[in-house]
Amino acid sequence: MENNDVKVRVEHLTKYFGSLHVLDDVSFDIKKGEFLCVVGPTGCGKTTFLNLLTRIYMPTKGDLYIDGEPADPKKHSISVVFQEPSSMPWLTVEKNLRFGLEIKKLPKDEINRRVENIIKLLGLEEFRNNYPHQLSVSTAQRIIIGRAFAMQPDLLLMDEPYGQMDIKLRFYLEDEVVRLWKETGTTVVFITHNIEEAVYLAQRVLILTNKPAKIKEEVMIDLPRPRDVTSPEFIAIRNHITEQIKWW
Ligand SMILES: Nc1ncnc2c1ncn2[C@@H]1O[C@H](COP(=O)(O)OP(=O)(O)OP(=O)(O)O)[C@@H](O)[C@H]1O
Ligand SMILES: [Mg+2]
Structure with a gap:
């Protein structure tokens, strides 16, 4: 039952590094052309997830599929x-x-x-x-x-690309990535620690738990763009996600 709207299917993805349990039976889909943000506590396995998609690492259990086939960097173009x-x-x-x-x-x-x-x-x-x-x-x-x-690329993976930048540069580059995403229709997976950034960018935010990471919640964001980070709706979503993470 392959669904043509699905770009990436993550099925029962589990990863151990030796005895360290990082990802715990994680399953979700990413739609074609979707802009997905992934947030979660430090060390919960976000970068590991990207490294599994590009096959830098192999899953311990479960797998990842792109366009219905097991992820394969030789076949799928991933940036x-x-x-x-x-x-x-x-x-x-x-x-x-x-x-x-x-x-x-x-x-x-x-x-x-x-x-x-x-x-x-x-x-x-x-x-x-x-x-x-x-x-x-x-x-x-x-x-x-x-x-x-x-x-x-079939898939654009971004791992905290704006982590080091000050807020003005970040706002500027965030708008740019949204513009390019709209222009090209690429499927984007954007990992960030910054909840405001996630709410600003994403159509959907996946919140991960501490490791071994599971999906704690997914939040759909259908605020109009460009988004107003000071609007009550924006702040309500941002506060909700912050509540879910509690990484302090
Ligand atoms: N190659 C590896 N060998 C052993 N342990 C690893 C390896 N890669 C990552 N880890 C461990 O797996 C856990 C998850 O690491 P990962 O880098 O995926 O976290 P992260 O969510 O990206 O963290 P951050 O928010 O700090 O970027 C960490 O405890 C890390 O030390
Ligand atoms: Mg990381």
Whole structure:
């Protein structure tokens, strides 16, 4: 009974590292084109979940399926944006954006088209011939995000990509990721410690428990965008999620 609307199916996912029980029989679906945020206490297994999707680790029990097939990085294109800026310092902005596409051996026309599109979307025209060290942290992170979207991945995984940034940069980049998500229709899984960020971005927020992690609750968020972080509705959802986590 394969459902065409499902991008990722997580079935009875369980992970142990030796005797350390991290994920405990977790099951949920992610819809095609969905923007899902995952929040949970430090060390509960959020990054482990992403590493299981990309097969850096294998599940102890259960499995993850993408488009109905077991997740396979050779078959499914998955882009990951980490917390640390990870552009290649010896390449210009434009070459950083081209890099993954050239590795994939896409036709030159297609590479040009995608790179120009992302440069335009992200407003990177003036930086295209600069090297990453010549850019601010936020511009460098924009390139990472742009590179991830340029791959047109089945799935975009973001692991606290804005963790180090101040609030102004975060707001700016959050709007940017929403814009790119809308523009491309990519399925996005965004992990964050920041509950306000999750409520600002997500269509749905998954709240995990302490490890061994289970899903504590899922919260649907259908507030209009751009969201007003000071509105009573926004604050009510944010407070509710905070209550569920209690990580202090
Ligand atoms: N390769 C590994 N070997 C052994 N233990 C590991 C390994 N990777 C992660 N762990 C442990 O698994 C648990 C979950 O780690 P993980 O990095 O997934 O947590 P997290 O939810 O991403 O935490 P944070 O919020 O700090 O990013 C932690 O206790 C961590 O020490
Ligand atoms: Mg983590």
